[in-house]
Amino acid sequence: MTAPISNDPRAGSTLIEMMAVMVIMAMLASLVGVLLPGTGRGRLKVLTLQTAAMMRRERLAAVLTGTSRQISLDTGARxxxxxxxxxxxxxxxVVDVVGVDEIWSGRQAVVRFEPDGASTGAALKFSWDKVRYEVDVSWYNGRVAVDVR
Structure with missing residues (x-):
């Protein structure tokens, strides 16, 4: 037995109703991505870019103020x-620091920028789930670069 077909023009759903349902589903999907625990590739890249920006600010401040500036890692507080x-x-x-082997103010040394723009040089490697980003600081001219591997 087949269901009767309705000739009523008000039966069924409109295109606007379908679009509203799709918008609601898209919003829910975006919330799930934000609320899931863990760093993710995007957040790892943001962390790397924030670190590079901090290093560039410290280098510029060292040149402009004529004083040495340093960045260190508090391993306990991460x-x-x-x-x-x-x-x-x-x-x-996971953070791997390749640089000077010193302790500054009870924290692991990362890099020091000198007033002439040079630095002690460093490499910070951030990795998460087979994704790795690296921030390299040249000891010669203090240039900060980001590598994706």
């Missing part, structure tokens, strides 16, 4: 600390 601010490193991100 924070990069510079005179221009603090960057918190998520728990699921």
């Amino acid at each position: 924070q990069l600390i510079g005179d221009s601010g603090v960057i918190v490193i998520p728990r699921d991100v």
